[in-house]
Amino acid sequence: MIHGPRMARKQAVSSQVLLLLWALLLAVTPAREVLAQPAAPTQYDVQAVYLFDFAKFVRWPAGSGHETISICVAGQQVFADTLTRIVAGERVDSHTLSVRLVQQPQDEAACDILFIGSAAEGRLDSMLAATNGKSVLTVSDVPGFLDRGGMIQFLIVGNRVRFSVDLRPVARSGISLSSELLKVAVAVKGSAAGEGGVQ
Amino acid sequence: MSRQNASLSARLTRMNLLVSGVVLLIAAVAFFSFDLLSFRNTLIRNLDAEAQIVGDNSVSALIFNDQQSAANTLKSLQRSPAILGAALTTSEGTVFARYGRPNLDQPELHLLDVGETERVWSSGTHVLVAHRIVFQGKAVGVVYIAAQLTEIGRRAREYVVIAFLILLFCMAAALVISNISRRLIAQPIISLADTALLVSRDRDYSLRAKIDADASEIAVLVEAFNTMLAQIEQRDAALNEARTDLEVRVKERTAELQVANRELEAFSYTVAHDLRGPLDAISGIAFLLAQRAGNAGDRNIGPMVDQIRISTANMGSLIDDLLNFARATTVAVKSMPVDLSAIALEISAELTRSDPGRLVDFVIDKTPEVLADAGLVRIVLDNLLRNSWKYTSHHPRACIEFGVKQTFDAKQTAGGPVFFVRDDGAGFDPTHADRLFQPFQRLHGKSDFPGTGIGLATVQRILSRHGGSIWAEGAVEKGATFYFDLGAEANPGRSAENRTGWQEL
Numbered sequence: 001m002i003h004g005p006r007m008a009r010k011q012a013v014s015s016q017v018l019l020l021l022w023a024l025l026l027a028v029t030p031a032r033e034v035l036a037q038p039a040a041p042t043q044y045d046v047q048a049v050y051l052f053d054f055a056k057f058v059r060w061p062a063g064s065g066h067e068t069i070s071i072c073v074a075g076q077q078v079f080a081d082t083l084t085r086i087v088a089g090e091r092v093d094s095h096t097l098s099v100r101l102v103q104q105p106q107d108e109a110a111c112d113i114l115f116i117g118s119a120a121e122g123r124l125d126s127m128l129a130a131t132n133g134k135s136v137l138t139v140s141d142v143p144g145f146l147d148r149g150g151m152i153q154f155l156i157v158g159n160r161v162r163f164s165v166d167l168r169p170v171a172r173s174g175i176s177l178s179s180e181l182l183k184v185a186v187a188v189k190g191s192a193a194g195e196g197g198v199q
Numbered sequence: 200m201s202r203q204n205a206s207l208s209a210r211l212t213r214m215n216l217l218v219s220g221v222v223l224l225i226a227a228v229a230f231f232s233f234d235l236l237s238f239r240n241t242l243i244r245n246l247d248a249e250a251q252i253v254g255d256n257s258v259s260a261l262i263f264n265d266q267q268s269a270a271n272t273l274k275s276l277q278r279s280p281a282i283l284g285a286a287l288t289t290s291e292g293t294v295f296a297r298y299g300r301p302n303l304d305q306p307e308l309h310l311l312d313v314g315e316t317e318r319v320w321s322s323g324t325h326v327l328v329a330h331r332i333v334f335q336g337k338a339v340g341v342v343y344i345a346a347q348l349t350e351i352g353r354r355a356r357e358y359v360v361i362a363f364l365i366l367l368f369c370m371a372a373a374l375v376i377s378n379i380s381r382r383l384i385a386q387p388i389i390s391l392a393d394t395a396l397l398v399s400r401d402r403d404y405s406l407r408a409k410i411d412a413d414a415s416e417i418a419v420l421v422e423a424f425n426t427m428l429a430q431i432e433q434r435d436a437a438l439n440e441a442r443t444d445l446e447v448r449v450k451e452r453t454a455e456l457q458v459a460n461r462e463l464e465a466f467s468y469t470v471a472h473d474l475r476g477p478l479d480a481i482s483g484i485a486f487l488l489a490q491r492a493g494n495a496g497d498r499n500i501g502p503m504v505d506q507i508r509i510s511t512a513n514m515g516s517l518i519d520d521l522l523n524f525a526r527a528t529t530v531a532v533k534s535m536p537v538d539l540s541a542i543a544l545e546i547s548a549e550l551t552r553s554d555p556g557r558l559v560d561f562v563i564d565k566t567p568e569v570l571a572d573a574g575l576v577r578i579v580l581d582n583l584l585r586n587s588w589k590y591t592s593h594h595p596r597a598c599i600e601f602g603v604k605q606t607f608d609a610k611q612t613a614g615g616p617v618f619f620v621r622d623d624g625a626g627f628d629p630t631h632a633d634r635l636f637q638p639f640q641r642l643h644g645k646s647d648f649p650g651t652g653i654g655l656a657t658v659q660r661i662l663s664r665h666g667g668s669i670w671a672e673g674a675v676e677k678g679a680t681f682y683f684d685l686g687a688e689a690n691p692g693r694s695a696e697n698r699t700g701w702q703e704l
Contacts, residue, residue, distance in 0.1 A: 053262050056335050092335060160264060180259035184268045 046161040057181035061174035074102040075117025116140040215377035227362040250330035254342040273298035404432040564602035582654040583620040591624035623678040
């Protein structure tokens with residue numbers, strides 16, 4: 001293309017001008033304050049926040065609509081408390097949120113999001129079986145959760161909390177997950193692109 | 200065509216070019232400025248839209264703390280060559296992800312104020328757009344995009360080229376138009392100027408400037424000019440008529456005057472001539488009477504007859520003077536080479552002989568010949584020298600000079616040499632010098648110096664008939680000097696051309 005040399009010349013010129021611009025920007029930028037960071041959040045704190053954030057990227061099937069998105073926690077009381085603090089006063093698409101500790105079997109059927117902590121690993125399979133086909137988003141940090149039929153599994157990657165998704169149980173449940181959510185997942189199983197497709 | 204006319208049309212052309220050039224330049228600058236401004240605004244709006252898209256695509260990455268995903272999203276800005284770099288910050292302001300061209304430092308970002316959703320910082324060539332990312336009613340971060348506005352510069356350069364071309368084209372058009380307008384406007388003015396030039400140079404007021412068919416101001420001007428010319432012509436004619444009329448009248452009057460003068464002179468000549476006869480008779484009879492009285496031995500009669508003879512002699516000289524005076528005005532001037540000094544010598548000898556008892560030195564220089572009437576010039580010299588002889592008579596010793604005045608002075612303008620007759624006699628009071636040359640006017644009493652008072656008047660009449668003049672200098676008892684010249688025609692040594700040249704000097 002005849003544009004080739006012209007573009008090259010342009011860039012050569014612009015990189016000089018650019019240094020100037022950055023210098024200018026530096027000059028007018030007020031010293032950025034380093035915000036005081038609170039005490040480093042634990043893995044569970046981050047998982048609790050993510051659990052709340054998932055609600056923003058999930059659409060439950062029509063008809064199951066209710067005023068409140070109920071997030072159920074099976075296992076740790078502490079986790080449920082943390083989550084309760086996080087969702088207090090929050091709304092997702094005009095829905096309020098509530099947090100409930102699942103203690104009795106069959107309770108999980110009424111949940112919108114079900115988190116199964118490692119403390120409740122013993123009841124995991126029965127709970128998955130109970131929610132199978134129902135519009136309940138199942139989340140856990142138990143290793144191998146996806147292989148046992150779960151939807152979202154928390155992972156620790158490079159000292160950060162990440163998650164993987166298995167779309168097959170999601171599809172069965174009638175829930176739809178935002179592509180935005182899938183974009184940031186470490187791995188997405190059962191997508192059209194094939195097993196184990198990552199992003 | 201004259202130079203002024205050429206400069207007029209050149210000025211018209213220049214003016215046309217200047218006006219169209221300036222108008223065009225202003226229009227081009229205004230239009231292109233507006234266009235560049237709106238282009239710039241469009242660029243910035245596009246950038247802002249881009250920031251919004253990037254922000255929306257980065258929501259999940261920000262929420263789930265996925266820097267890799269955010270970086271990938273920012274990378275999509277690669278397709279836009281104007282974008283130099285971009286950054287994502289969390290709502291707390293820490294940089295979450297960056298994107299930038301190779302070899303570029305990352306920008307230190309400006310911060311949005313709390314509650315501000317977007318802002319644009321721009322310099323002449325660069326722009327920084329900040330856009331807050333809001334998700335579910337919550338601010339999750341800010342997108343910054345830095346871009347260069349080189350596109351604007353490129354467009355501006357294109358505009359300069361276009362404007363230059365348009366200007367060039369319009370200048371050519373203006374040249375053509377100014378040529379046409381030159382024919383329409385300048386040509387009538389030029390022809391008017393040409394006519395004005397001809398009129399003022401040749402003084403030909405019968406010329407007229409051409410009038411164009413259209414009734415423009417120039418036509419009005421030309422018409423006014425023509426009207427003015429007509430008026431001048433009319434006035435000229437009237438003036439000429441008046442002048443010829445005046446000339447005719449002057450000629451008539453002059454002729455009448457000449458006739459009257461001639462008659463008067465003839466009359467006085469006749470009277471003087473006719474008086475001479477009886478006077479001669481009286482003189483002769485008185486002589487006879489004296490003889491008879493001598494024979495008879497009557498001694499008383501002798502002195503009385505002498506009185507009669509003296510009186511008749513006086514009267515005779517008066518008549519002679521009057522005849523001279525009359526002749527001076529009537530006789531035709533016949534010019535011939537005359538040696539004034541020779542005549543002066545003759546007269547001086549005559550005077551010396553008439554009264555040998557007086558001690559008078561005559562100093563007579565040799566003077567150049569002049570063209571004059573010999574008879575009349577003799578009367579002049581006779582009068583002047585006799586005057587000097589007379590007015591030195593009370594002095595025991597006297598000197599009378601005749602010669603040519605050597606120094607040039609203003610009175611010589613008549614052209615010929617200036618002669619003088621000088622004496623050291625009684626002189627005159629210079630305050631009455633103007634009366635010297637009037638007939639019958641005398642500055643001295645008749646008892647002191649006898650005379651008729653007509654001599655100098657005759658002299659002046661003769662000299663003026665030669666085209667010359669006479670004037671006198673003197674003081675009481677300090678002598679008198681009479682200067683005279685015989686006019687430009689008197690000098691035989693000069694050719695006509697030389698004479699005129701000298702006159703002009």
